[in-house]
Amino acid sequence: MCGDGSDGHFDSAHAGGAGDLHAGDPELTADGIAAHLVGEDEIRRTAAGFIGYNRTGPGDRVLIGIDNQYEYDAVLPIADALRARGASVDIVIVDIGPDRPFTEFDEIGVLIRREDRKLNPRRWDAVPWVQELARTRNYDLLVHKKGGGIPATPHRYEAIPWLSLEHLVAEANRYPRSLHELINRKAWEPFHTVGVGGRVHLTDPEGTDLTYTLHEGYFDGTRRSYGTEPFWGHLLAHGPTPILPEEDAEGVVAGTTNHFSKAYPRIVLTLEKGKVVTADGGGGYGDAWRDLLAESRDIKYPCFPAPGLFYLWEVAIGTHPLIVRPRDISRLSSGGFEWERRRSGIVHMGFGTRWGGEEERWAADQKLVYGHLHVHLNFATLTITTKSNEKITVIKDGRLAVLDDPEVRAHAAEFGDPSALLTELWTAQVPGITAAGRYADYAADPAKYVYG
Template sequence: MLKGKASIKGKPSFTSPPLIEKTPPRCPPMVDIKSADDLIPYLDEVAKRPYNHGLHAGWDLQPGERVLLRVDNWHDPMVIEACKKILEKYNTNYEVKMVDKGPIIRWKGHDEVDYYLARTKELAEWMDEWEKMEEEGEYDKLLWGYGGPVLRDTNIKIQRMPFITPELTATPAHTIPYEIIDAIDKWTWNKIRHAKRIRIQDPEGTDLSYTNHDEYYDSKREFYNPDLVERFWKGNKSFGKTYLPGHVLGRPWLYHPKEDATGVIAGTTNHIGPVPWIQLEVDKGKITQINEGGEFGEKLRKLKSETDHLKYPGFPDEGLFRWWEASIGTNPHIHRPRQGFLNGWLNCLYERMRSGVIHIGFGTIISSSAEREAAKMGLPVGHWHVHLYFPTMTAEMMDGSTETIIKDGHLLALDDPGVRDIAAQFGDPDILLSESWIPAVPGLNMEGDYWKHYANDPEDWVMTELNICEHYHPLFMKMVGADPKHCNNPLWHTANVADACSCGHHH
């Protein structure tokens, strides 16, 4: 049952915006792209980046390599053309697999419930298809998808294809030197794996604490426990034994009987889009109550009631609604799409990779052997999300000290002297390690009433925000109190436009 508003503990209430001075909004300018050739400098950097199994686009293209580029009709044709050009430039033997996904969908945030019930099946089919391609040996590398696990215990290499539109391609997220984002990943992973207990808080209402059990890890806490990896990632153990670049795991993608996470998860966004404020109550890792959330909340409550009695492989007890994910984005230059937002692939999935953003996941562990086993048993499988844009993550470390890993949405790896020394080899660390995008949330980090202007219908505000940022960038930056230096960030500079930012304005 949906609780009345007055009975819900932990609902945000602010007398003034708590982050207006600490974490003011900012939005990068739109880069003016007129042709596929304008995208080549960005893809050229991706082509040279070393391969990784994570979410950082790194294609490591080699002459003569047999490459399959998998795209669909939701990708912008200009981007597909640019990808072909870069594959030709590096003398690969490539093929393009074009998939017809049907009409481009205009999303609502509550669509995540239905989408991920179906998406999980699609990802399992991808795994099967990749295994077949591995056996057939026709390709050396697949450029395919931009989310979810990939096979790693194979000769064939699978890398991401996150380039949906020119806007999501022409960004310093893909030109920042790999050495920098690799250092950010490693800093974050080292903090997590040496943490004994972790607490995540967020001004939208999340307050969740959990033990980072010794049993999750091997004896050196270098990798995850091989017995648990075998249970949850059979056939893909190289993937399951460690962190995911660009998507560092704040909690292992595993279960064991001692799960003790307790608290609440709350927010206004999932992978698909904004949703009315929702709160999930958690006890010993299990979602026990879902409060508010509009239609998203209604769909989750219905699914929960239908699955609470079911036994899932690898789960400590009955029920589908179990928390398993608190993944941390690590790229400071990821931003929310503006052009075409909430259409097709242009949803909130991409933005989860921005440094300091945590996305919470609950349900079955995506593409794990346990999830695939559950699907074969005919059980409903899938997982769902709540995004945290201003989280603070603190940890009690193994040596007894307390460390802050994220503060108000700012990943502290960006301030680490070692990371900054690496960045200094390539440019100004203050520029390379500053977030390009911080969402504007009325009542949190800008003027306004959190409930009246945002949390009851966040999509309405977000669409307005993105429209102004896209078409009236200088005005937007002034309206939300952003420091103008972020508008003139040279990483977003467009060639041949003297003394102007990428939006073409002088300000």
């Protein structure tokens, strides 16, 4: 199921200008990778490629908060690298239950809530008592959270999305930071400049065909992660909540994978005025989604223009060409499909309330259902037609267009072979699209192909 490089080993041609590295070099060990991460800038994000702990120094106190489904061998090298900088490091482990194979219902279980998240944290939430421990014990740095946003805190706070040693030693972690920054800035630029007021057309060979307007109202400066600065590694091609009354997303979104469940039979979501009105197919995932549609049909959330939960807001574009699907994604501890969504050109679609938004607090106070669910697009084509009728291709057949931009390639050449640094190491193998066979067979039972 994986293309070149998917076995987790490094290829020196992709090593980001580090010279003639080979297996066995210190830079390619877990300790070497951890030391590299410690040496990167901190930006308070959970996006792989931008996380670093470089401000840590002698006398600092660091708290690492993980759960029992992390592979401990992936955490120890980070702790050791921080200790090597003169810090003291404590590690706390939260028990979230036994590991097991995925089911089609796990995305629902980790993302949908009807109560305060502090009482029942979601998979990508911070654990309240871990955050409180960092505050009351005056730690200088808290290393915690797998995904989602990083809250504002008086101390430094960075994420730890590397769930396994395979994640930690992945070649992507040694990617040149300035190159990744340039890719993000160049890919984001059309959305907040000439694209404002234009039309987006998003398609995918699994069946997605969606259009919507990049309404100027979404760029009013009040929406977190939607302005001139990229939302690093997670470029939002649609405005986040609150959704405007003039929202006009129309069409269908289809796929067979999400963040955190077993691959499911193809689901087809139909959208009208930005809201999911029907969910067809999808196996157990689709059944659960239809139940939630019924439960939320008459609820008027403060962030949406009409009753109903499943409004589109998240059209998130991955930006890292060297992200690779892990070898085994069959169990909860692997993270499933959540890691690969970071790969350049992969789009994940999110429908529902914004993570940590005011609307979620409103729903929790009233014991009403909230959260958002995903569908992944592995081979998307996304274009913007500007108000002046210029057509800009952002993604073509799953490839982020700026990877072929002359400025990006010139900067990549400063670190090594541009083709190596800007070519995707992995592409999902789907019958009828990127592999031999019929898509209809895959769509009916994708788990057989993904895990088989």
